[in-house]
Amino acid sequence: MLKRYLLAPGPTPVPPEVLLAMARPMIHHRAPEFDPIFQEVREGLKWLFQTRNDVLILASSGTGGMEGAVSNFLSPGDKALVINGGKFGERWGKLCKTFGAQVTEIKVEWGHSVDPKQVADALKKDPAIKAVYVQASETSTAVTHDVKALGQIVKGCPETILVVDAITALGVFDLKTDAWGLDVVITGSQKALMLPPGLAFVSVSEKAWQLAEKAKNTSFYFNFKREKDNQQKNQTAFTPAVSMILGLQEVLKMLRAEGLDGVFARQAQMAHALREGVKAAGMEIFAKGTPSDAVTAINAPAGVDGQAIYKNLRVQYGITAAGGQDHLKGKIFRLSHMGYLDRFDVILALAATEMVLKGLGHPVTLGKGVAKAQELLMAK
Numbered sequence: 001m002l003k004r005y006l007l008a009p010g011p012t013p014v015p016p017e018v019l020l021a022m023a024r025p026m027i028h029h030r031a032p033e034f035d036p037i038f039q040e041v042r043e044g045l046k047w048l049f050q051t052r053n054d055v056l057i058l059a060s061s062g063t064g065g066m067e068g069a070v071s072n073f074l075s076p077g078d079k080a081l082v083i084n085g086g087k088f089g090e091r092w093g094k095l096c097k098t099f100g101a102q103v104t105e106i107k108v109e110w111g112h113s114v115d116p117k118q119v120a121d122a123l124k125k126d127p128a129i130k131a132v133y134v135q136a137s138e139t140s141t142a143v144t145h146d147v148k149a150l151g152q153i154v155k156g157c158p159e160t161i162l163v164v165d166a167i168t169a170l171g172v173f174d175l176k177t178d179a180w181g182l183d184v185v186i187t188g189s190q191k192a193l194m195l196p197p198g199l200a201f202v203s204v205s206e207k208a209w210q211l212a213e214k215a216k217n218t219s220f221y222f223n224f225k226r227e228k229d230n231q232q233k234n235q236t237a238f239t240p241a242v243s244m245i246l247g248l249q250e251v252l253k254m255l256r257a258e259g260l261d262g263v264f265a266r267q268a269q270m271a272h273a274l275r276e277g278v279k280a281a282g283m284e285i286f287a288k289g290t291p292s293d294a295v296t297a298i299n300a301p302a303g304v305d306g307q308a309i310y311k312n313l314r315v316q317y318g319i320t321a322a323g324g325q326d327h328l329k330g331k332i333f334r335l336s337h338m339g340y341l342d343r344f345d346v347i348l349a350l351a352a353t354e355m356v357l358k359g360l361g362h363p364v365t366l367g368k369g370v371a372k373a374q375e376l377l378m379a380k
C-alpha cells in the first residue's frame with residue numbers, strides 16, 4: 001500500500017470536517033434553509049477578504065473569476081497593464097486580449113517580483129490605463145508581487161483599478177483588500193480555502209463597480225452586476241455549487257477559530273521551515289524575489305532532472321508535488337504548504353525529498369534538512 005499525500009499547489013487536502021459537511025443531503029438553493037447558510041458564508045468571506053464590499057461566489061474554477069475580472073471592467077479597445085512574471089501573469093495578458101483590450105505588459109523575469117516603480121512609471125506615462133492586472137502569489141515561480149505597494153500607486157490614479165489574482169495568496173498571507181486599495185481580489189476554492197476545486201470568489205470595490213457601469217464587454221454567465229444583485233438577497237443568479245457552499249461554511253468556521261493572524265503565522269512558519277530545510281539539505285530556492293508562503297519552488301540540483309524528483313516523490317513515496325512549467329520544466333520542482341497542512345507535512349516533504357535525491361544518486365546527508373525544519377517548527 002502507498003499512502004497518498006497531496007502537496008501540490010492546488011488542489012490541496014480537504015479536512016474531514018469539510019468532507020462530511022459536503023456529504024450532507026442536498027438542499028434546494030431557492031428553499032428558505034439555504035438563505036441563512038448563504039448569508040453566513042457571505043459574511044465569513046468579507047472577514048476573510050478583509051473587506052466591507054460584497055464577495056461574489058461563482059461556480060467555476062479560479063480562471064472563471066479572472067475572466068469575469070476582465071469582461072466586467074474593460075471595454076474593447078480599453079488599455080490594460082499586465083504584470084507578467086510567470087504562467088498566471090501570462091494568463092492575464094491572454095484574457096485581456098480575448099476581450100479586445102490593448103495590453104501593455106511589464107515582463108518580469110521568472111523568479112523575480114515586479115518593481116513597483118515600473119508600474120508607477122507605466123501609469124504616469126499612460127493615465128488612460130483602465131486596469132492593472134497582477135498576481136499576489138505567482139504559483140508557477142512561487143514568488144509574490146508587492147500588491148500593497150501597487151495598491152498605494154493605483155489609489156492615486158482615479159480612473160484605474162487594481163485587479164489582484166490572489167488564488168494562492170488569500171488565506172495564506174495578509175492581504176488587506178480595503179486598506180490597501182485592492183479593487184478586485186480573486187481566489188479559488190482548491191487552495192488555502194481547503195475545498196475541492198469548483199468555486200471562485202471575487203471582491204469588488206466601489207471604484208471597480210463604477211468602471212463596470214461603463215464597461216461594454218458582455219458576459220452572460222460571469223455577469224458580476226447580476227450576481228451582486230442576487231447575492232445581496234442571499235441568492236445566486238444560477239444554480240450554485242450547493243455542497244461546496246456547505247463545505248465553505250465549515251471552512252470559515254475553522255478559519256475563524258484559528259483567527260487570521262493564527263492562519264498567517266502557521267503558514268509563514270511552515271514556509272520558512274521548508275525553505276530553510278531545503279537549504280540545509282544543500283539545495284537552492286528558485287525565488288530571487290520575495291518567496292510565496294503558499295508554495296516553494298526548488299532548483300533541481302545540477303545533473304538531476306527536476307521532473308524525475310517530482311515523479312519519484314509520487315511513484316515511490318505517494319507524494320503529489322508539482323514540477324516546473326514551460327522553460328522551468330525539469331529545472332525546478334515545487335512543494336506546496338498552503339491550506340490544510342501542518343508542521344509534520346513539512347517534515348514529510350523534506351524527508352521524502354532527501355530520500356528521492358539520494359535514490360537518484362545525488363550526494364545528500366539524510367536528515368539534514370529535516371533536522372533544520374524540526375528546530376524551526378518547535379519555535380512558538
Ligand SMILES: Cc1ncc(COP(=O)(O)O)c(C=O)c1O
Binds near residue numbers: 061062064135167168
Ligand atoms: C496564481 C493562480 N492563478 C490562477 C490559477 C488558475 O486557477 P484555476 O486552475 O482554478 O482556474 C491558478 C491555479 O493554479 C493559480 O495558482
